[in-house]
Structure formats: C-alpha cells, structure tokens
Amino acid sequence: MSDSVSVRVNGKLVTVRAGSTVAVAVVASGATCRASVTGQPRSPLCGMGTCFECRVAIDGEPQRRSCQVLCQANMEIEANG
C-alpha cells in the first residue's frame, strides 16, 4: 500500500498521507471548506462529524462531511469556502 494519496481540491492536485480525511486535503490545499449562508469562509471546528462546518462536495455529491470521509485516489473535491 502506498503511503500517500493524491486527490484534487478545486482542480488542484494535493498529496496527503494515506488514511487522511478529505478535510485534511482541503486544508492542505490552502482552501477553506465551505462558505456560510452569509458568505463567510469556514473550516472544521469539531473534527468529529458533529459541527458540519467541513462540508464539501466529493465526486459531485454535495454536503459531505469531509472530516468523516477518507481520501481515495483521484477524488474530486469541491470546497467553496
């Protein structure tokens, strides 16, 4: 098993350690996860699936909690923060 995994965050290639969550890839890319209802940038708060601040679109599916999903090779992540 490779010890790193590459995904795309807003089109940008990001390589993180294997086993990292999607939230980690988003932060590593320099992006923030989502824009709040009044347009503020947000990123993870609780780190454990409770706060929903880490929502992103993964492979076209919106509103996924990125801290609960592990990175898979070639995932396309859209973070609108």
Added chain:
Amino acid sequence: MDSVKHLRFDVAVVGAGPAGIAAALAAADSGRTVGLIDDNPAAGGQIWRTAYNSARPSASSIWFNRLNKSAVQIVRGARVFHAATGELAAESDESGIQIGYGKLILATGARELFLPFPGWTLPNVMGAGGLQAFVKSGLDISGKRILIAGTGPLLLAVGAYARKCGAKVIGICEQTTRSRMARFALKMMLIPGKAAEAARLAFELRGIPYWIDCWPVAAFGNRRVETVRISRRGQTSEIECDYLACGFHLIPNSELPRMCGCRLRQNFVQVDDYQQTSVSGIFCAGEPTGIGGLELALVEGEIAGYAATNWEDRAKHLFAKRDHYQKVVRILLDAFPLRPELKTLARPDTLVCRCEDVSHERLCEHASWRAAKLHARCGMGPCQGRVCAPATEFLFGWQIDSIRPPLFPVRCSSLAVNPSHSAPRN
C-alpha cells in the same frame, strides 16, 4: 446505492469508543449476537482514534485485540438517525440500514462545548479535542504555532500531543481560578496513579506556559486566524498563532438517548446500578451518563454489556471499580466550572448559530430556544443545534424541549428506513 440493508442483533451497541467496545465484548461473552455501530470510518471513538502516524496507544491494543478476535459485528460508517422500540434506522454512504435489536446499549460519547467569542468562526479556530482529532486524521502541524484555550485537563493532553507532532505550542489558557486549580491538583495527587500521570504530562509539557485565570476574548485574521486576544489575570494581550484550539469541557451526546425516551438528569442520561436507563432494555455507558473519562467509560461499558445479557453477577463485581472512578469525576466537575465572564465575550454581531449565521443580538430578542429557533432559525441548520444549543444553554439558560427524527440530515431515500413503531416517550 440507496438500497436498504437489514441487520438484527440480540444486543446492539451504538458508539464504538471505549465504552461501546467494552460493552460489546462483555455482551458477546454470553454467546449472543452483538452489533457495534459507529459513524466513523473506524472503531475507537475519539480517544482511541487511530493516528495515521503511530500505533494505537498501548492501553487500547488489548481491547482492539479482543475485539478483532470476538464475534462482535462492527458496522462502520453508519449514522443512526432514528430510533423506535426494538429498532434503529441508520445511513451509510452506500445505503440505509435497518437494525433490529433485543437489547440496546447507548455509548454515544461526548463532544466539546464551544462558546462564541468574536472571531470564533474563523478557519483554524478549532476545538481542542477537535484539533487533536484533525491531526490524527492526517493534518500536518509540524512547525505550526498553536494556542490552546478553554478548560479542563484535556487542554494539557492536547498540548502534549501537538508538541509531539512537531507543533510549537505557544501557551495553554485555562479559564479556571488559581484556587480551584490548586485544590484540584491536591485532590488528584491523593488518587493512586494520578500523580504519576500528572508528572509525565508535566514533563511532556515542559517549557510551555500554562496560564491560569486566562481565556480567549477575540480572534482576528483575514480568512483564517492570525491573532488571538487573551485575557489573563485582568490584562489583555495579543498572541499570533496559526491555530487556536479551544474547548470548554465536554458535553454528552444525548440526542439518541433522548430520542429513545431515556430520562435525563441535569443533561446526563439517568441510569441505575446496572447502567439501565429509564427505558427497560436500553442501557447507557460512558460520557452520556456523566463525563468521566476512559477508565470509567470502560467499566460502565462492561457493566452494561453483562447486565444486558442477564449476567448480573459479573456486572456486580465491577461496581466497586466504577465507584472509584466516579470519585475522580466529582473532583473534575468541582475544579472547572465555567466563569461568568465567558458569557460576556459575544458581541451583538458575534454569530452564535454557525449553520444559519444567527447573531447574538438576534437571539437576545427571544426568550427561549424554541422561539429563537422558530423566528431566527437558530439551530435549524445541518448540525441541528449540536454546537449552538449548548452555547445558548450557557449564555441564556435555554433548554432544548424536543428531539425529533432525523437526528442528522439524511438522504431522502434513507427515510424509507422508517422504524415501524413510535419511540416511547416520557
């Protein structure tokens, strides 16, 4: 995708942290079928969350070995969103899951209490446990400047962990008073094992300032936190950092127990000596019954597992051990009450509900949680008030008056997993 999977267990355990693992193993001793259901990608809960860069902590390996050898069926990545008599409805990434059970053990753990202050919504302002979980999930913090704030011993554990991961921990701000801290330290020293634990932690944290009577007042930054203003013994100062890790103690995840009709007492799930809740056949163990940490969670889990499989004798043998750890909990609760100054941090325009961006001043127009929810949409977003409701309880004394399904936002197709009976209500 989107089919419905059906599972049935003699004993269903919700939550695969230490309490849930201990409960599942104890229940499996009887030979009954046991399902261990958790919403995370892997078992372990928060404290035993597997770190990407290291083996599991040694204390946990004995439990994981037992779990791997046991007949317990682990259902990972399943979020329970509805409960009825004898039945749970859950959702995974692939499908809805209907879970029938004979006995139910709730080990849903705890989350952090977050309190609003100006700038707390900025990216890189995280929970203290939140940052730790994020690092264990792969976040690289080597060389990053981290300020830790809030209350309780968790801050110290997070500080030690962050340093071990290569971060520069600038300081730890503890809101409690000097006199409470001194009394706490003295009492802990009298408990076997705690003195050694404290000494080890002190060694790991050597050189990192630990400020008592200190709390964050505001965070500033352009798109992420850059500076934090802290209050320390009546003086304010500003500290530059890359992350602010800030948690004000733990609060129980009591949504599912409440949906099951379990009675609460002062926010915690009320249980009898055998960890049985007010609902016959439903047990609860670990943090939802009272914040008590790892050892208490394990022993409560074992008691619940044995009691749920009619092995009262075995459960009884563990009562003395549980009493011991409960004593530690009482010392903790005495030491870290939240100071009233923390209620005054939010400014009129500070957001309290982060999902719907509801400001403090909009909440001030209302007299109750329900009114704020109906008129200002506070708590109406995806987190369902998990962050803002405990904050408004602290700020305004509000109480959530009802818990309704689904407990989490779910796919429409998962609503087809509809428990056939309505939950018992008190």
